[in-house]
Amino acid sequence: MSTIVRDYSIPANDFTIAGEASSSVRKLLSQLGVSPDVVKRTSIAMYEAEINAVIHGNGGKAHVEIDESKIYICISDEGPGIADLDLAMQEGYSTAPDSIREMGFGAGMGLSNIKKNSDILYIETEINKGTKVNITVFFSK
Amino acid sequence: MKIPEIAQLIKAEICTKNHDPDTEILSACSADLMSDVMAFSKSNALLLTGLVNPQVIRTAEMMDIKAVVFVRGKKPLESMIAMAEEKGIALLATDYPLFVASGKLYQNGIRGRGE
Numbered sequence: 001m002s003t004i005v006r007d008y009s010i011p012a013n014d015f016t017i018a019g020e021a022s023s024s025v026r027k028l029l030s031q032l033g034v035s036p037d038v039v040k041r042t043s044i045a046m047y048e049a050e051i052n053a054v055i056h057g058n059g060g061k062a063h064v065e066i067d068e069s070k071i072y073i074c075i076s077d078e079g080p081g082i083a084d085l086d087l088a089m090q091e092g093y094s095t096a097p098d099s100i101r102e103m104g105f106g107a108g109m110g111l112s113n114i115k116k117n118s119d120i121l122y123i124e125t126e127i128n129k130g131t132k133v134n135i136t137v138f139f140s141k
Numbered sequence: 142m143k144i145p146e147i148a149q150l151i152k153a154e155i156c157t158k159n160h161d162p163d164t165e166i167l168s169a170c171s172a173d174l175m176s177d178v179m180a181f182s183k184s185n186a187l188l189l190t191g192l193v194n195p196q197v198i199r200t201a202e203m204m205d206i207k208a209v210v211f212v213r214g215k216k217p218l219e220s221m222i223a224m225a226e227e228k229g230i231a232l233l234a235t236d237y238p239l240f241v242a243s244g245k246l247y248q249n250g251i252r253g254r255g256e
Binding site: 015016018019022023026036040043044047048051101103104105106107108109110113116 | 173174175176177179180182190192194195196197199200202203204205220
């Protein structure tokens, strides 16, 4: 199988369509016959990262590469960056405003949920430049 | 437990048309925070929530949740019903509060995570 590449844009502050990129990747993986467990783990990790880009990053981009053994996802934004990544990784820590909590997010579970559901997670972040969340999930371990 | 039985038990209206009525619901999760739902992993699951917005349907889709119950008399928006129907997710609405609706289901054999 040759590598399948997909690129999506993630609009800023638009909660009605937030998650469309993840939904589309979920459908694609199911069509490719990837196991339901991997589809679910990938969907959760990508969706949380996509929501983060909407909430914190003024929107951004999703780049996806799928080959025979894995899926690699890069969610990038040009937002404010993460000041203390270790703190942000802690469950329950959140800088999201109340308006986001009213939408059901901002519980401080996003990055830890991404970590739990990905096989490799690498986050690049720079203050006032943006954040790149690199997620890899292997199809079989 | 099948979706029509659940609807009867918690006096819920079924808002969607094209879900599979024979889907067997085995487990449930009650939450208003979608990130908490995303930390839940059980199959053939139901979500009970008081949150009404499109991200509830999106979260259910990502988590492979088969049905969502809106509690405390809340009703899903038309756009949410359309989205759920497209994804084959059943939407229900009950007047019971979250605790009571969850309790009735638990009493009748639906279980949560860690059991």
